[in-house]
Amino acid sequence: MSLPDGRANGHADGSGGGLVGKPVARPNIRRLIHGRGRYTDDITVPHMLHVAFVRSPYGHARINGIDAAMAETSPGVVRIVTGAEVSEICKPMHAVAEHRPGHKSAVQHMLAVDHACYQGEPVAAVVATSRAEAEDAVDLVMVDWEELPAVMDMMEALAPDATPIHPELGDNLCYQHVTDTGDAATALAAAAFTVEHEFEFGRHTAVTLEGRAILAEWDPVEERLTVHQSHQSPYQMQDIYSRHLGIPEHKVRVITPDIGGGFGLKINVHGEEVAVVAIAKMMGRPVKYTADRLESFVADCQTRDHLNTATMGVDANGKITSMDYDNTLSVGPYTAYIRFGLAEGMMAITCAAAPYALTDYHARTRVAYVNKGIVGMFRGVGVPVGCTVTEVLVDQAAAKAGIDPVEFRRMNYHRDEDYPLTTVGGYAAKSMSLHRCLDACIDIMEYDALRNDQAQARENNVYRGVGVATFVEAAAFGPVYYGPSGARVSTQDGCTVKLEPSGVVRCMTSVTDQGQGTLTGIAQIVGDQLGIGMDDIDVISGDSSTTPYGGGAWASRGMAMGGEAALQAGKALKANILDLAASVLQTTPDTLTLGGGEIRDIATGEARMDLAEVAKVGYFRQDTLPAGVQPELMVTRHHVPNTPYYVANGIQGAQVEIDVETGFIKLLGWWMADDCGRVVNPLMVDEQIRGGIIQGIGNTLYEHSQYDENGQLMNATLADYLLPMAGEMPDIKIAHVETPLTSTELGANGIGESGTIGAIAVLWCAVNDALRPLGAQVTKQPFTPEHILDVIAQAGRGCHPSRLESPV
Amino acid sequence: MNEETIEIALTVNGEQVTHTVPVRRHLVDFLRLDLNLTGSHLACEHGVCGACTVRVDGVIARGCLMLAVQANGADVVTIEGLSASGEVADLQKEFETRNAAQCGFCTPGMVLTSAELLAQMTSGGGVPDREVIRDHLSGNLCRCTGYQAIVDAVEATARARAGITMGEGA
Numbered sequence: 018m019s020l021p022d023g024r025a026n027g028h029a030d031g032s033g034g035g036l037v038g039k040p041v042a043r044p045n046i047r048r049l050i051h052g053r054g055r056y057t058d059d060i061t062v063p064h065m066l067h068v069a070f071v072r073s074p075y076g077h078a079r080i081n082g083i084d085a086a087m088a089e090t091s092p093g094v095v096r097i098v099t100g101a102e103v104s105e106i107c108k109p110m111h112a113v114a115e116h117r118p119g120h121k122s123a124v125q126h127m128l129a130v131d132h133a134c135y136q137g138e139p140v141a142a143v144v145a146t147s148r149a150e151a152e153d154a155v156d157l158v159m160v161d162w163e164e165l166p167a168v169m170d171m172m173e174a175l176a177p178d179a180t181p182i183h184p185e186l187g188d189n190l191c192y193q194h195v196t197d198t199g200d201a202a203t204a205l206a207a208a209a210f211t212v213e214h215e216f217e218f219g220r221h222t223a224v225t226l227e228g229r230a231i232l233a234e235w236d237p238v239e240e241r242l243t244v245h246q247s248h249q250s251p252y253q254m255q256d257i258y259s260r261h262l263g264i265p266e267h268k269v270r271v272i273t274p275d276i277g278g279g280f281g282l283k284i285n286v287h288g289e290e291v292a293v294v295a296i297a298k299m300m301g302r303p304v305k306y307t308a309d310r311l312e313s314f315v316a317d318c319q320t321r322d323h324l325n326t327a328t329m330g331v332d333a334n335g336k337i338t339s340m341d342y343d344n345t346l347s348v349g350p351y352t353a354y355i356r357f358g359l360a361e362g363m364m365a366i367t368c369a370a371a372p373y374a375l376t377d378y379h380a381r382t383r384v385a386y387v388n389k390g391i392v393g394m395f396r397g398v399g400v401p402v403g404c405t406v407t408e409v410l411v412d413q414a415a416a417k418a419g420i421d422p423v424e425f426r427r428m429n430y431h432r433d434e435d436y437p438l439t440t441v442g443g444y445a446a447k448s449m450s451l452h453r454c455l456d457a458c459i460d461i462m463e464y465d466a467l468r469n470d471q472a473q474a475r476e477n478n479v480y481r482g483v484g485v486a487t488f489v490e491a492a493a494f495g496p497v498y499y500g501p502s503g504a505r506v507s508t509q510d511g512c513t514v515k516l517e518p519s520g521v522v523r524c525m526t527s528v529t530d531q532g533q534g535t536l537t538g539i540a541q542i543v544g545d546q547l548g549i550g551m552d553d554i555d556v557i558s559g560d561s562s563t564t565p566y567g568g569g570a571w572a573s574r575g576m577a578m579g580g581e582a583a584l585q586a587g588k589a590l591k592a593n594i595l596d597l598a599a600s601v602l603q604t605t606p607d608t609l610t611l612g613g614g615e616i617r618d619i620a621t622g623e624a625r626m627d628l629a630e631v632a633k634v635g636y637f638r639q640d641t642l643p644a645g646v647q648p649e650l651m652v653t654r655h656h657v658p659n660t661p662y663y664v665a666n667g668i669q670g671a672q673v674e675i676d677v678e679t680g681f682i683k684l685l686g687w688w689m690a691d692d693c694g695r696v697v698n699p700l701m702v703d704e705q706i707r708g709g710i711i712q713g714i715g716n717t718l719y720e721h722s723q724y725d726e727n728g729q730l731m732n733a734t735l736a737d738y739l740l741p742m743a744g745e746m747p748d749i750k751i752a753h754v755e756t757p758l759t760s761t762e763l764g765a766n767g768i769g770e771s772g773t774i775g776a777i778a779v780l781w782c783a784v785n786d787a788l789r790p791l792g793a794q795v796t797k798q799p800f801t802p803e804h805i806l807d808v809i810a811q812a813g814r815g816c817h818p819s820r821l822e823s824p825v
Numbered sequence: 826m827n828e829e830t831i832e833i834a835l836t837v838n839g840e841q842v843t844h845t846v847p848v849r850r851h852l853v854d855f856l857r858l859d860l861n862l863t864g865s866h867l868a869c870e871h872g873v874c875g876a877c878t879v880r881v882d883g884v885i886a887r888g889c890l891m892l893a894v895q896a897n898g899a900d901v902v903t904i905e906g907l908s909a910s911g912e913v914a915d916l917q918k919e920f921e922t923r924n925a926a927q928c929g930f931c932t933p934g935m936v937l938t939s940a941e942l943l944a945q946m947t948s949g950g951g952v953p954d955r956e957v958i959r960d961h962l963s964g965n966l967c968r969c970t971g972y973q974a975i976v977d978a979v980e981a982t983a984r985a986r987a988g989i990t991m992g993e994g995a
């Protein structure tokens with residue numbers, strides 16, 4: 018791959034711009050590559066204390082008492098803080114979605130007070146002069162545990178006779194929802210044929226390489242809180258600390274320095290992090306906490322854990338008419354604060370069938386409380402599940418209809434002329450580019466050649482599979498979605514652009530960057546508006562006290578929302594600069610433009626003065642201006658979408674080979690054609706896609722947080738929990754279909770989750786394609802070698818797990 | 826009971842260091858906590874992820890699996906020292922141009938591990954192919970990138986050092 022010079026600059030000819038659309042390298046990557054990153058745990062302040070947590074060794078237990086006497090005498094220990102003490106000064110969490118009638122959740126203390134509901138739940142904190150000493154003393158805190166029966170199986174949890182984990186809720190049903198569009202039962206009964214399948218998605222976790230980390234400093238004199246935190250939204254956490262600890266919001270400052278991976282995990286609120294802040298306030302001293310790997314496995318918010326069954330009906334012409342989809346998931350013992358783990362189920366049933374023009378759809382999601390870790394936000398939020406269920410059924414239907422799966426998709430997609438439309442699950446789509454993306458993906462993967470290769474391989478008794486999967490990602494959720502929920506989630510983003518006296522520019526943005534490259538994109542956008550290059554712009558982010566209020570990083574919104582705010586702020590500053598320059602040059606602003614760092618005459622392109630001269634007049638020589646001219650060289654703009662979300666889409670293709678003797682799966686090739694609207698920086702987009710795909714592959718092939726029947730997590734180390742490493746992963750080829758959004762001037766859509774969503778679906782499709790000649794289909798992820806061998810063996814015994822052949 | 830400590834003397838990034846450390850402190854905690862060299866990271870403390878990779882007496886080692894006292898008398902190079910030496914400036918430039926780091930938490934380990942492969946090449950190993958690069962990096966976990974850009978960066982550096990330019994699509 019040959020790349021143009023990464024440090025592209027604005028055009029010197031005065032046309033302005035030239036940065037958007039280019040693979041500009043990230044200015045902020047260099048410190049990371051040189052070991053000069055500054056992550057939360059790297060920060061040390063005088064008088065700092067460290068925390069280690071006492072955690073529940075049981076999946077479910079009552080806490081009858083805590084005896085800290087011995088621990089208090091351990092070297093270095095300053096204080097032991099119990100959950101009850103934290104709750105005296107810190108309001109507990111209660112995540113109830115006001116827009117979801119019937120949703121219920123128990124009150125969750127930051128540290129458990131008398132009831133621990135999952136293994137690893139924090140119940141007390143040891144505060145000591147070093148982390149090692151704090152850990153030593155954790156073992157000396159005597160908790161009087163009374164183990165309770167653990168509810169581990171989501172179906173058993175929902176059974177009428179199940180013991181509720183929280184007696185005050187009455188049962189373990191967190192929420193259920195039914196979507197009915199048309200009449201699925203009648204349509205399925207009338208179908209020429211149906212396909213039906215079961216899908217289990219194992220529970221897994223985010224595994225950010227950097228564990229969650231927080232350093233809280235309380236100034237008892239000014240009653241001010243400063244927090245450095247490895248988090249995706251400093252604004253959200255400012256709000257949490259202010260409300261839960263009763264600190265006026267303007268006295269709370271949350272800074273998010275370099276973050277070692279977010280992926281949605283670090284948008285969640287983890288009680289122990291709030292407890293660290295409470296402890297800092299109690300002690301009047303800085304307190305630091307970093308989750309180690311074991312703690313990350315047991316106490317990070319987790320994800321997925323769905324059971325699904327679904328049926329698809331097809332008419333005699335090969336048209337999908339209908340789908341019935343039943344989804345059940347478990348979200349741990351509480352609904353995650355503040356964004357609701359039930360979203361996993363809602364997203365799954367909403368996104369299912371989205372690319373297809375069927376008319377009759379029935380879906381139900383049921384969300385169960387169990388004694389496992391809490392399910393929070395993670396890349397894709399339920400969409401990989403609904404997408405996979407759909408794509409696997411589509412492949413099975415194509416096989417049954419005897420139509421090539423690519424052709425079958427073309428026949429069944431929404432037609433380009435049918436937009437705007439609402440999908441059967443409820444996505445409002447202004448447009449999608451399904452057909453164009455499919456063509457683009459088929460083209461780069463050389464689909465026909467792969468099919469020929471597959472046929473040849475079969476002759477040599479080699480089982481190769483080719484998968485093609487369509488994904489639809491609702492990105493950049495707006496106020497229509499979160500507003501009515503009652504959760505204080507900011508769905509708008511802002512950008513301030515300031516001309517500095519020397520003619521360079523600072524941007525302050527509310528979006529945060531955990532490596533996605535968002536801040537680079539923002540510099541490119543502002544640079545183009547102001548006609549300057551990357552070297553003349555610095556972007557500041559991740560400080561709730563100095564940047565515009567906003568959402569941070571979530572739901573693939575950085576460019577779609579923060580980028581648009583930056584564009585509008587840049588445009589407004591440009592207008593102000595031209596106004597000022599026009600006063601100086603005694604002309605009208607409409608005769609001037611910006612380019613190459615200069616104010617230029619539009620007609621001739623001639624440079625009239627440079628930005629530094631304008632700034633000099635604006636800041637130091639106002640005496641030379643006509644009376645009444647007020648220079649405004651700093652501008653803020655916010656962007657809030659007027660739609661619930663922006664819909665992005667694309668296709669992934671994969672080629673796999675299955676060793677039917679060992680059950681091992683080899684990844685031979687991977688492709689993706691995406692449409693994320695205007696591509697601000699193709700290098701960043703491609704790398705988001707690749708990283709997302711590898712995560713999706715990991716989720717599907719390896720990752721599994723395995724609990725035993727008592728609620729013990731069995732594989733809480735990186736040696737036991739498998740992740741994708743460089744050796745097994747494929748090179749990924751990418752094509753872009755670029756349909757700029759019409760709702761914003763920038764036209765960028767979300768891309769952060771597309772790779773993961775589509776990768777999971779296409780891997781199911783490709784593996785099933787390889788297994789189809791054997792009459793076998795996978796039914797649960799991760800696809801362990803045992804599972805592959807099991808489904809092959811079952812198929813050999815004539816018992817098809819897919820019920821593919823079941824007559825209607 | 827207070828912690829048992831031992832005095833160690835070693836070279837870190839070319840500087841002589843003498844320090845009294847708790848015997849149980851591992852090398853990366855020593856580098857981070859005692860020397861404020863925070864470029865070496867910890868992500869498992871179990872020897873699996875490679876985020877803690879440092880160079881000890883010329884060979885890369887997992888700093889979480891080695892006690893500080895075991896480094897007594899050793900020559901330790903961290904990402905800070907390696908960067909300052911300029912030895913991998915070309916590799917780091919390739920990382921930058923190809924966006925081979927996202928969050929950057931794995932990156933110091935990736936750079937040190939890649940540097941070792943590149944050094945083997947210079948000492949007669951030849952330009953490694955992609956599979957060899959992938960294998961060599963397989964002890965280093967990256968959760969953000971798809972590894973491909975890292976492999977590209979190492980391959981491009983190896984080729985450039987050997988005087989070969991990267992072809993289209995490589």
Ligand code: FES
Binds near residue numbers: 867868869872873
């Ligand atoms: S921290 Fe040393 S290998 Fe992971």
Ligand code: FES
Binds near residue numbers: 277532932970
């Ligand atoms: S760049 Fe984040 S772990 Fe590798």
